[in-house]
Amino acid sequence: MAKEIILKNVSKQFTTKSLGTVTAVENFNLEIEEGECFAFLGPSGCGKTTTLRMIAGFEDLSDGEISLSGRVVSSKEKHLYIPPEERKLGMVFQAFAVWPHMNVFENVAFPLRVQKRPQAEINERVKEALKHTGLDGSANEYPSNLSGGQQQRIALARAIVTNPKIMLLDEPLSNLDPQLRESMRFEIKALQKKFNFTIIFVTHDQAEAMALSDRMLVMDMGKVEQIGTPTELYNKPINRFVHSFLGESSFIKVNVAGNDLNVEGDRQLLHLPIDPLMLKKGQSKGHLLLATRPNTIALLSPEQGDAVSGCLHGTIEQRxxxxxFTEYIVKVGTEKLKVQTPHRIEFMPGDCCCLDLPQAMWYEDDDQQEAIRNQRQII
Known part of the structure; x- marks a missing residue:
């Protein structure tokens, strides 16, 4: 398959009053294939929207090169910059960005009028775009008379009316209610199948990213942390940040002494397999971080736990x-774990319990990164 979007060593710096020069995107490399739906996922300030704006041409890059459909559109080295209107992109943003003084037909027709298309072509293409976005019959309505979902459909119709090869979607569903948001996901996928455009979908919503994308990346502090299919990233997260960002997570700080592992503030030994290389890192630093999913931990009574090898004894703090599901906060030593169980499993605060942990993932602790991450929220 042809590479529709290529970013090579792309970087972007901003100057802020409080932090001085901040690197919003650092050495970003990515190749997206024709017809692929690719999601950028990450917290506020991670650089995902800045990257999308550089692809669209709304921001010039500080370094690197961007190619779209086989054509270089931004290059610092070549002193090349193609403006947004010449990049042949469709774009839908978080704010619906519809013009209140224009009816639905004129909103959708606007990019074709800018291109000075014949009226007969405008009529035909707008009619098709309205049909495929469920707005046929609303051509003469004004945005103020329509719901939020219908207004977002106007933005989608306006984006597809020019037959773009690439669609850029920046948090397009975040202003919709949950039920409408879910239905719009299916509509976007149906539009992609119909028109075969390539999609970059920027979101902080993991459910949207995993439902819509063929592949996705997780960004943190301007850098790509991991790229893969939704299943790969969920089942094999490369570090603590990716693990915590995709799905619910429970983390336990574990002390390492020789080959013995025990929970912080507790003398119970952990009988879990661990990679020798990771064990060596833990021995040098004194502790590691054990990561699990709350819905994979079995919550047992002390009597049940005694019959299972390697269970951890703890106390229910919160239900x-x-x-x-029912969510429990369980204290083991000085650590607190989140556990999710079916409603039929009932414990009360203060009850003793046992935790049967599944095969876990192990990471190095990175608490200091959180302070830096919080500073970047302004970007």
Missing amino acids: IFLTN
């Missing part, structure tokens, strides 16, 4: 009844 929260949620829609699909």
